[in-house]
Amino acid sequence: xxxxxxxxxxxxxxxxxxxxxxxxxxxxxxxxxxxxxxxxxxxxxxxxxxxxxxxxxxxxxxxxxxxxxxxxxxxxxxxxxxxxxxxxxxxxxxxxxxxxxxxxxxxxxxxxxxxxxxxxxxxxxxxxxxxxxxxxxxxxxxxxxxxxxxxxxxxxxxxxxxxxxxxxxxxxxxxxxxxxxxxxxxxxxxxxxxxxxxxxxxxxxxxxxxxxxxxxxxxxxxxxxxxxxxxxxxxxxxxxxxxxxxxxxxxxxxxxxxxxxxxxxxxxxxxxxxxxxxxxxxxxxxxxxxxxxxxxxxxxxxxxxxxxxxxxxxxxxxxxxxxxxxxxxxxxxxxxxxxxxxxxxxxxxxxxxxxxxxxxxxxxxxxxxxxxxxxxxxxxxxxxxxxxxxxxxxxxxxxxxxxxxxxxxxxxxxxxxxxxxxxxxxxxxxxxxxxxxxxxxxxxxxxxxxxxxxxxxxxxxxxx
Numbered sequence: 001x002x003x004x005x006x007x008x009x010x011x012x013x014x015x016x017x018x019x020x021x022x023x024x025x026x027x028x029x030x031x032x033x034x035x036x037x038x039x040x041x042x043x044x045x046x047x048x049x050x051x052x053x054x055x056x057x058x059x060x061x062x063x064x065x066x067x068x069x070x071x072x073x074x075x076x077x078x079x080x081x082x083x084x085x086x087x088x089x090x091x092x093x094x095x096x097x098x099x100x101x102x103x104x105x106x107x108x109x110x111x112x113x114x115x116x117x118x119x120x121x122x123x124x125x126x127x128x129x130x131x132x133x134x135x136x137x138x139x140x141x142x143x144x145x146x147x148x149x150x151x152x153x154x155x156x157x158x159x160x161x162x163x164x165x166x167x168x169x170x171x172x173x174x175x176x177x178x179x180x181x182x183x184x185x186x187x188x189x190x191x192x193x194x195x196x197x198x199x200x201x202x203x204x205x206x207x208x209x210x211x212x213x214x215x216x217x218x219x220x221x222x223x224x225x226x227x228x229x230x231x232x233x234x235x236x237x238x239x240x241x242x243x244x245x246x247x248x249x250x251x252x253x254x255x256x257x258x259x260x261x262x263x264x265x266x267x268x269x270x271x272x273x274x275x276x277x278x279x280x281x282x283x284x285x286x287x288x289x290x291x292x293x294x295x296x297x298x299x300x301x302x303x304x305x306x307x308x309x310x311x312x313x314x315x316x317x318x319x320x321x322x323x324x325x326x327x328x329x330x331x332x333x334x335x336x337x338x339x340x341x342x343x344x345x346x347x348x349x350x351x352x353x354x355x356x357x358x359x360x361x362x363x364x365x366x367x368x369x370x371x372x373x374x375x376x377x378x379x380x381x382x383x384x385x386x387x388x389x390x391x392x393x394x395x396x397x398x399x400x401x402x403x404x405x406x407x408x409x410x411x412x413x414x415x416x417x418x419x420x421x422x423x424x425x426x427x428x429x430x431x432x433x434x435x436x437x438x439x440x441x442x443x444x445x446x447x448x449x450x451x452x453x454x455x456x457x458x459x460x461x462x463x464x
Contacts, residue, residue, distance in 0.1 A: 002040070003030065005043075008046045039117070042076045043060055065095075073115075076108070080156075084330065129181075137411035141189070146161040149192065150266050153333075172213060172216050179219050182411060184377060187223045223247050241284055241286065248285050250291065256298065287390070289319045291396075292320075295324060301326075321358045325347035366422070366425075367421050375390055377411070381409055387414070399425050400428050413433070
């Protein structure tokens with residue numbers, strides 16, 4: 001079977017898709033990036049906000065057109081949107097042959113066997129995690145599934161269930177395999193990294209997992225994405241501050257800064273505590289880049305609440321900030337606040353004002369980096385390579401253009417002097433190569449080790 005896979009939504013979905021693909025390929029499927037050649041097209045859907053739902057449905061319709069016109073024999077929809085709206089999707093999308101939600105992923109292989117698309121006599125022995133693109137130097141490692149937080153606006157716990165940590169041995173083995181495939185930067189992701197290990201009840205936490213990843217791989221860059229401020233305790237902060245291979249970058253979503261809105265959102269932090277935490281992080285971690293995410297237009301958000309948020313953002317000066325307007329999610333507490341939804345357009349106006357404030361902050365902070373020498377990881381080759389510094393996360397932040405240095409391969413780490421900056425991007429000149437592509441650095445460098453087989457059945461993809 002030639003299998004095409006479309007992965008939508010967040011980087012956590014990307015990890016799920018790669019793990020899923022590895023299981024299906026081990027059962028005999030052959031992955032093709034050319035969807036027109038695929039006999040089966042699998043779409044891993046996203047249902048987080050309205051725009052993501054629309055993209056998922058549009059993608060399924062497009063795959064249905066490919067089935068009518070090409071070699072495709074079946075379109076399969078899996079993931080968040082299916083888990084949430086399976087009963088509505090089935091009659092609305094007759095071009096989709098199979099719907100598999102998050103809670104019954106174990107059905108996927110048997111159903112594909114029943115349709116004659118997989119070999120029922122082939123026993124899977126998963127090991128590799130198949131990258132969806134040829135960018136093998138930047139990978140993601142999802143360390144847990146689900147969420148125990150009860151944020152009023154978020155439906156993720158309804159789809160993905162309570163928080164479940166993956167076993168540390170499995171994660172270390174997976175990281176070793178990512179390294180063997182060429183990973184230079186590994187981004188740790190979860191709904192909240194700080195919750196890792198609580199359910200294992202063996203003393204494991206995010207700090208001890210990170211220490212094992214450092215000790216048992218030679219991966220040069222580890223990055224922490226999406227961690228609640230309450231979980232940034234002293235041992236973890238000290239590790240980030242002192243371990244060079246953990247890049248000084250934190251993605252700490254606050255969602256708002258008005259105490260009244262935070263309470264209605266059912267968020268644990270309040271503004272004074274957030275200010276205290278941010279000040280402590282910046283004083284403890286040299287050269288820290290701090291990213292956050294905020295929401296505008298939450299039900300009942302008054303003009304004064306929005307001004308509180310703007311003033312907070314101006315005072316704190318986050319290095320990076322992502323923002324979005326409130327989008328009601330079925331089944332959430334916020335959905336029951338319908339009588340307090342803001343008029344159409346108010347959220348959009350506030351979002352535009354907030355992003356303009358952050359644009360100016362970003363420009364000022366990047367201008368201050370001119371003249372500094374920084375580490376940068378090359379992402380794109382060419383006459384003018386494109387790279388990222390420690391302070392630029394993959395896909396969500398700006399980039400660094402390296403002038404006058406053709407021929408650098410993707411995955412190369414260089415030392416560059418920053419010579420120019422605009423609102424979101426930097427320009428640099430390379431002074432030296434720190435790590436050439438394919439030459440491991442750090443722990444385990446130069447050693448050949450037997451890589452363990454990963455326990456990656458489809459039921460394990462989502463932490464069952």
